[in-house]
Amino acid sequence: MSEVIERESMEVDVVIVGAGPAGLSAAIRLKQLSPDLAVVVLEKGAEVGAHVLSGAVVDPIGVDALLPGWCDQENHPFKTPVTEDRFAILTKSGGMTVPGFLMALMPPLMNNHGNFIVSLGNVCRWLGEKAEALGVDIFPGFAAADLVYDDTGAVVGVVTGDMGVQRDGTQGPGFAPGMELRAKYVLLGEGARGSLSKKAIAKFGLAEGCEPPKFGLGLKEVWEVLPGNHQPGLVQHSFGWPLDNKTGGGSFLYHMEDNKVAIGFVVHLNYANPYLSPFQEFQRFKSHPHIRKVLEGGSRLSYGARAITEGGFQSVPRLTFPGGALQRCSAVGRPSAQ
Numbered sequence: 274m275s276e277v278i279e280r281e282s283m284e285v286d287v288v289i290v291g292a293g294p295a296g297l298s299a300a301i302r303l304k305q306l307s308p309d310l311a312v313v314v315l316e317k318g319a320e321v322g323a324h325v326l327s328g329a330v331v332d333p334i335g336v337d338a339l340l341p342g343w344c345d346q347e348n349h350p351f352k353t354p355v356t357e358d359r360f361a362i363l364t365k366s367g368g369m370t371v372p373g374f375l376m377a378l379m380p381p382l383m384n385n386h387g388n389f390i391v392s393l394g395n396v397c398r399w400l401g402e403k404a405e406a407l408g409v410d411i412f413p414g415f416a417a418a419d420l421v422y423d424d425t426g427a428v429v430g431v432v433t434g435d436m437g438v439q440r441d442g443t444q445g446p447g448f449a450p451g452m453e454l455r456a457k458y459v460l461l462g463e464g465a466r467g468s469l470s471k472k473a474i475a476k477f478g479l480a481e482g483c484e485p486p487k488f489g490l491g492l493k494e495v496w497e498v499l500p501g502n503h504q505p506g507l508v509q510h511s512f513g514w515p516l517d518n519k520t521g522g523g524s525f526l527y528h529m530e531d532n533k534v535a536i537g538f539v540v541h542l543n544y545a546n547p548y549l550s551p552f553q554e555f556q557r558f559k560s561h562p563h564i565r566k567v568l569e570g571g572s573r574l575s576y577g578a579r580a581i582t583e584g585g586f587q588s589v590p591r592l593t594f595p596g597g598a599l600q601r602c603s604a605v606g607r608p609s610a611q
């Protein structure tokens with residue numbers, strides 16, 4: 274029989290799960306609209322931005338609307354405007370770069386005029402500061418572990434994870450029960466395949482009538498490269514080698530400030546070859562002559578990987594449920610087979 278755990282409880286107006294761009298933007302907007310609202314953001318990373326992993330080339334349209342005049346402020350994280358887009362179709366030892374006039378015909382993802390190359394972690398840290406300045410309470414290091422329901426089945430809050438649980442599930446000597454955060458509204462901004470989002474989607478049947486969503490695995494490294502190999506603002510994408518023509522995916526190489534580049538590889542997770550390893554494909558990609566010459570003499574500063582939602586619109590579930598709503602990438606974290 275499971276033990277009943279006594280929990281401390283706190284009551285606020287809105288609880289937001291996840292301090293990614295979606296959760297923090299929502300927190301800022303809520304306080305702009307209604308400064309007296311008590312808004313809490315829970316973030317499972319040790320600090321805001323710690324668990325955020327992205328390319329990233331960002332269209333500032335959302336920030337323009339949320340924080341007008343941001344570009345006149347000091348210390349904003351949008352340091353590197355895109356200066357050039359290059360798109361290549363790679364073969365094992367060479368490849369073809371799409372000529373400039375054809376780039377204008379490419380999908381918007383490949384046309385980045387007016388966009389910025391950023392560290393999304395830094396964008397989140399900056400948004401976090403803006404949110405706190407407006408009075409939002411951000412609690413890093415606290416994962417929301419479950420949803421709380423009322424008698425009607427509506428969501429009325431979340432519970433943070435218990436600390437000090439032993440491997441066998443029993444309470445260890447340092448056990449500290451998670452806290453119950455009750456709220457009038459709960460926003461789930463957990464990113465791709467968030468655990469509470471999956472629960473809400475399943476419980477409220479939000480994905481009924483939708484197509485199954487598509488996911489990819491994004492692998493990314495940040496390198497400091499030799500100054501001669503660096504062209505700030507250059508955005509490079511590629512398709513083709515090392516993936517075969519039955520496997521979806523491609524690469525990105527973004528030249529940020531301070532001789533840093535973000536290099537990454539995305540593999541769509543519907544690949545048919547059971548021996549394919551997305552990580553190994555990324556390593557092979559880095560050995561391509563076009564890519565190796567950028568990295569040679571440089572050093573890798575960080576690396577990571579994360580699931581990416583790849584849509585499309587036909588797989589976006591209903592976004593609201595009694596007591597709350599799904600945000601951005603959380604919205605496509607549909608349960609697989611539960």
Ligand SMILES: Cc1cc2nc3c(=O)[nH]c(=O)nc-3n(C[C@H](O)[C@H](O)[C@H](O)COP(=O)(O)OP(=O)(O)OC[C@H]3O[C@@H](n4cnc5c(N)ncnc54)[C@H](O)[C@@H]3O)c2cc1C
Pocket residue numbers: 290291292293294295296315316317318322323324325326327328329330331332393415416417418462463464465467468469491492493537578579580581600601602603
């Ligand atoms: C390799 C890669 C490259 C990309 N490149 C680009 C690009 O160039 N341009 C672009 O626009 N987009 C890009 N994306 C996509 C972009 O990163 C996402 O669209 C964006 O981060 C989604 O924001 P979000 O706030 O929904 O979720 P996230 O950024 O994933 O943030 C979710 C946050 O919630 C926290 N969290 C999750 N669950 C819980 C929980 N239960 N309790 C507490 N906290 C929780 C996480 O720690 C995280 O901080 C890329 C993604 C990847 C992986």
